[in-house]
Amino acid sequence: MTSSQPLALPGYAHVYSGKVRDLYAPLDDSGAPRADQLLLVASDRMSAYDFVLDTPIPDKGKVLTQLSLWWFERLTDLVPNHVVSTDVPAAVEGRAVLVRRLEMLPVECVARAYLTGGGLVEYRADGHVSGVALPEGLLDGSRLPEPVFTPSTKAPVGEHDQPMPYADVEAAVGASLADRVRGLTTAILARGNEIAAERGILIADTKVEFGLDGDDVVLADEVLTPDSSRFWPADLWEPGHAQPSYDKQYVRDWLTSPASGWDRSSGEAPPDLPADVVEQTRAKYVEAYERLTGRTFS
Structure with a gap:
């Protein structure tokens, strides 16, 4: 589409x-x-x-x-x-x-503080996420010992980002710049969680983009939003299953439920969202904004 x-x-x-x-x-x-x-x-x-x-x-x-x-x-x-x-x-x-x-870097810079989603699928296969070895026995929703950099390819519209080993990031942008964006990505997620925790939200993972302005690395696009991150209510966090969220996971869950009638593997476009799913998704985005910022959205 x-x-x-x-x-x-x-x-x-x-x-x-x-x-x-x-x-x-x-x-x-x-x-x-x-x-x-x-x-x-x-x-x-x-x-x-x-x-x-x-x-x-x-x-x-x-x-x-x-x-x-x-x-x-x-x-x-x-x-x-x-x-x-x-x-x-x-x-x-x-x-x-x-x-x-900016001259945008050809890498989706992803950091994970909790294990879920595509990272969980990789972990269950071989105990690694984007080539990073993780401890044994982790569950869906487990907190990681520290934020982990798990980059992916930057796919065109209609194609899927693929996990990217760190060596490939180094090959794409050079060792020094790869190390810089790895450190920045995990630092952004750690800072985000410091602030969000005071507001009752856990940031499970996030995706950020960087560009170059001359030799300067610059944060671009969006940062720590319900589109680029998974936001979980801290008081409901319970590893072992999918967590409630304030992000577009709500839409993903409806699309893959029997209610949508859509087969993800069919290659066909998803159906229109019903009014109640639209309303609930908007409410989740607004609630994330209001809880994090302390401001009323208008």
Whole structure:
């Protein structure tokens, strides 16, 4: 399935549409796209199992954008971010930021503090996740001794990211830069959990993206959101089974339930989400935002 048509934004040229975000280049005085900045617009599109679903989640783009901005402020001592300004066109207000154009690294930087999802599948096969050996006897939801860097490939829309051994990251970006992003990724997750724990949330894992501005490593895209991370209510955490969550796992679970009638292995597109699933998903995203930030979402 493909992304919806991009907006026509006066003063901006559409550059690219991903699963969830649309990129536009500001036009200079001559009408040419600027080479140093991009307008990053978060849509209400929902992706799951490598499909972009036909059913949007209202306000999702605003939640992702506002929560990322909140986290960027709390991570500035660890790593600079790409934000230039939140002064954006009215048509995308609240869900867009003007950012530095970066040379993006060809790696999905993933860190895990708890074992679940694709990491659990790998672990059950051979006791490793992305080539990292883990202790024996771990269960679905087990806390790891320390956050582990488990990178993956950056697949095009419609294809699946694949686990990436650390040696492949070194081959792709060089040993020094690989070590830098590994340290940053695990530090971001550790910092996130320090802050989230005070608000009754566990961050099981997260995916971040980095780019280069000259020699500087810069945090880009989004950070510690319900799309890029698994958020669990701390008071309900119980290893041994899937955990309740404040993220898009709710949509994944419905899609793979008998209620959806969808066979994930069929290759066919998932069905539309029913109204109650849309409403509950929006509520989970908003609750994650409000619990973490202490702010009322409006």
